[in-house]
Amino acid sequence: MKSGTNLEKVLDSGAFAVTAEVGPPKSCSASPVERKGEAIKDYTDSLNITDNQTAIVRLSSVAGCVILKRIGVDPVMQIVCRDRNRIAIQSDVLGAVALGIGNFLCLSGDHQKFGNHPTSKNVFDLDSIQLIQNLKMMRDEHKFLCGEDVSGDVPLYIGAAENPYADPFEFRVNRLAKKINAGADFIQTQAIYDMPKFEKWMKMIVDRGLHEKVHILAGIIPIKSAGMAKYMRDCVSGVSVPDEIIKRMKDAKDPKEEGANIVIEIIEKVKKIEGVHGIHIMAVGWEDSVPVIVKKAGLFPRPAKQAAVN
Amino acid sequence: MIKGEQKTIDEIEGMIADYRKILVVGCGTCVTICFVGGEKEVANLASSLRIKERVKKGDKIIEEAIVKRQCEREFIAEIAEKVRDADAVLSLACSIGAQAMAENFPDKPVLPGVNTTFLGLIEEPGKWSEVCSACGDCIIHLTGGICPVTRCAKSLFNGPCGGSADGKCEISPDVPCAWQQIYDRLAAQNRLHLMDSVFPVRNWRSFSAIGPRRIAREDLQVPKAEETT
Numbered sequence: 001m002k003s004g005t006n007l008e009k010v011l012d013s014g015a016f017a018v019t020a021e022v023g024p025p026k027s028c029s030a031s032p033v034e035r036k037g038e039a040i041k042d043y044t045d046s047l048n049i050t051d052n053q054t055a056i057v058r059l060s061s062v063a064g065c066v067i068l069k070r071i072g073v074d075p076v077m078q079i080v081c082r083d084r085n086r087i088a089i090q091s092d093v094l095g096a097v098a099l100g101i102g103n104f105l106c107l108s109g110d111h112q113k114f115g116n117h118p119t120s121k122n123v124f125d126l127d128s129i130q131l132i133q134n135l136k137m138m139r140d141e142h143k144f145l146c147g148e149d150v151s152g153d154v155p156l157y158i159g160a161a162e163n164p165y166a167d168p169f170e171f172r173v174n175r176l177a178k179k180i181n182a183g184a185d186f187i188q189t190q191a192i193y194d195m196p197k198f199e200k201w202m203k204m205i206v207d208r209g210l211h212e213k214v215h216i217l218a219g220i221i222p223i224k225s226a227g228m229a230k231y232m233r234d235c236v237s238g239v240s241v242p243d244e245i246i247k248r249m250k251d252a253k254d255p256k257e258e259g260a261n262i263v264i265e266i267i268e269k270v271k272k273i274e275g276v277h278g279i280h281i282m283a284v285g286w287e288d289s290v291p292v293i294v295k296k297a298g299l300f301p302r303p304a305k306q307a308a309v310n
Numbered sequence: 311m312i313k314g315e316q317k318t319i320d321e322i323e324g325m326i327a328d329y330r331k332i333l334v335v336g337c338g339t340c341v342t343i344c345f346v347g348g349e350k351e352v353a354n355l356a357s358s359l360r361i362k363e364r365v366k367k368g369d370k371i372i373e374e375a376i377v378k379r380q381c382e383r384e385f386i387a388e389i390a391e392k393v394r395d396a397d398a399v400l401s402l403a404c405s406i407g408a409q410a411m412a413e414n415f416p417d418k419p420v421l422p423g424v425n426t427t428f429l430g431l432i433e434e435p436g437k438w439s440e441v442c443s444a445c446g447d448c449i450i451h452l453t454g455g456i457c458p459v460t461r462c463a464k465s466l467f468n469g470p471c472g473g474s475a476d477g478k479c480e481i482s483p484d485v486p487c488a489w490q491q492i493y494d495r496l497a498a499q500n501r502l503h504l505m506d507s508v509f510p511v512r513n514w515r516s517f518s519a520i521g522p523r524r525i526a527r528e529d530l531q532v533p534k535a536e537e538t539t
Binding site (some may be wrong): 081082086108109110111124126128129130133134145163171175176178182190234 | 467468469472510
């Protein structure tokens with residue numbers, strides 16, 4: 001065991017994992033995190049806390065993870081390279097592990113241009129792949145980046161993201177391989193709507209045997225309305241929403257129900273794709289949809305949670 | 311080339327408000343080529359300031375000067391008398407030139423009339439783009455002659471990130487994705503294997519990790535005179 005987290009155990013057992021995301025509030029109140037966590041914890045194996053997503057200042061990822069931990073959730077702490085240098089990141093990781101967090105998702109981070117502090121200076125001392133290397137080095141070699149020893153164990157389960165729909169398509173699998181070589185244990189993908197392209201990407205992964213080296217969780221974003229589908233297609237970088245989905249949402253009598261149906265169909269399909277070991281539901285702002293989707297997709301109940309080793 | 315942009319006339323007026331005799335000093339090098347601080351721009355700015363002064367019925371005197379390279383002591387020395395005669399210097403050179411003026415005339419306030427914007431290339435007449443950050447450890451032999459430190463919005467060494475779409479960066483449809491450009495260039499050169507290994511964590515000592523950088527080359531330094539006594 002690398003970290004002994006529930007997520008690691010579920011994935012290692014060969015079960016089809018379900019993770020979801022909790023967006024922390026723009027306040028110092030723990031209750032929104034607790035409320036969202038309570039609503040979906042029994043339907044998921046692990047919950048990510050985003051790190052100032054879209055560069056909007058929110059309650060910190062480490063604090064959000066601790067709040068989730070208190071209510072019995074196995075948290076995944078997201079870390080972006082945008083806001084911290086190697087000193088701050090390594091320090092935060094030590095602190096997070098001391099507080100019982102074991103899963104970490106390494107991301108570049110959305111550019112600050114998109115957030116509420118577009119005049120800020122970014123950091124990018126490391127990029128996401130170098131961050132993966134950094135965490136692996138701390139865990140496996142007990143070394144900081146500078147080469148000095150970390151005293152004691154650093155049990156980490158290392159995650160990364162990948163977007164099968166970003167360009168250049170032919171390079172995306174090579175970049176995934178770089179993340180695996182750097183030390184990624186699991187991958188959470190960008191939202192999947194365009195199934196043929198995802199299938200093609202997964203086939204390239206399986207052909208290279210990469211699915212045996214990493215656990216891939218397909219990203220799922222439930223759609224609430226036709227407007228949201230169009231927004232995702234036109235305004236969210238790296239998301240591809242086929243016209244057919246937009247039409248189905250437009251024609252639907254109950255768009256929320258139709259949106260849930262669409263993602264359930266997507267989940268049914270990804271479950272059958274070789275190399276996909278779980279799903280990651282990003283229902284930020286619509287966390288209530290998670291229990292319904294998980295139940296309807298036949299993924300409930302979840303495997304019994306086990307206490308982390310550390 | 312160093313690229314600059316002239317500050318707005320309002321900002322310049324604010325900076326010169328406390329001085330009576332202003333010497334506007336241009337530079338014959340980079341800022342001449344990018345049309346912000348050459349002879350013509352010095353003349354234009356000086357006459358605009360004079361007109362504004364006349365409208366306000368003020369008594370400011372605006373003088374003009376141009377040096378071949380404002381970043382070099384020998385050239386600056388040529389205008390020493392004019393500088394001594396002025397209450398303040400309004401430099402239209404890059405910040406290197408303006409700081410050289412301040413070093414050479416430490417008792418004289420030096421006001422920057424130009425924002426030094428970046429090190430860049432002319433794309434087409436009237437359009438420039440940043441291509442170098444002077445980071446001190448060039449790696450473009452590995453990246454198809456394209457600098458990711460400067461031209462990728464996140465300075466990624468292992469790009470492209472998930473925001474690359476149709477050759478564009480996620481920050482704007484006007485910004486090309488540098489890593490798509492690197493990919494295309496390396497593919498055309500049959501050197502795509504360079505993108506397959508993980509580019510290790512960067513040592514920033516050559517850039518921002520050691521404070522202001524200095525270079526000392528003994529072969530170019532004037533030998534210290536031997537003591538004769």
